[in-house]
Amino acid sequence: MWTKYSTAPNLISAEMWKNTIESEGLPCKILPENQDILDWSENSSFVIYVPIGREHVADEIMRKL
Numbered sequence: 001m002w003t004k005y006s007t008a009p010n011l012i013s014a015e016m017w018k019n020t021i022e023s024e025g026l027p028c029k030i031l032p033e034n035q036d037i038l039d040w041s042e043n044s045s046f047v048i049y050v051p052i053g054r055e056h057v058a059d060e061i062m063r064k065l
Helices: 011-023 055-064
Strands: 002-008 029-032 046-051
Touching: 002 011, 002 055, 011 029, 011 046, 011 055, 046 055
Parallel strands: none
Antiparallel strands: 002 046, 029 046
């Protein structure tokens, strides 16, 4: 199961956060904040998800930056 960790303002930022988190070994996925596929774009907000119970690991990874 996944839990919402953070929101990125656009796809590029979301991909950077995802790559940073995954480079430390924590699985991560991103999905558009608006779930309507017709509204997806590079400039949409994206939600970053991490596994439930592993939010503290993502916090530590982001704190290192």
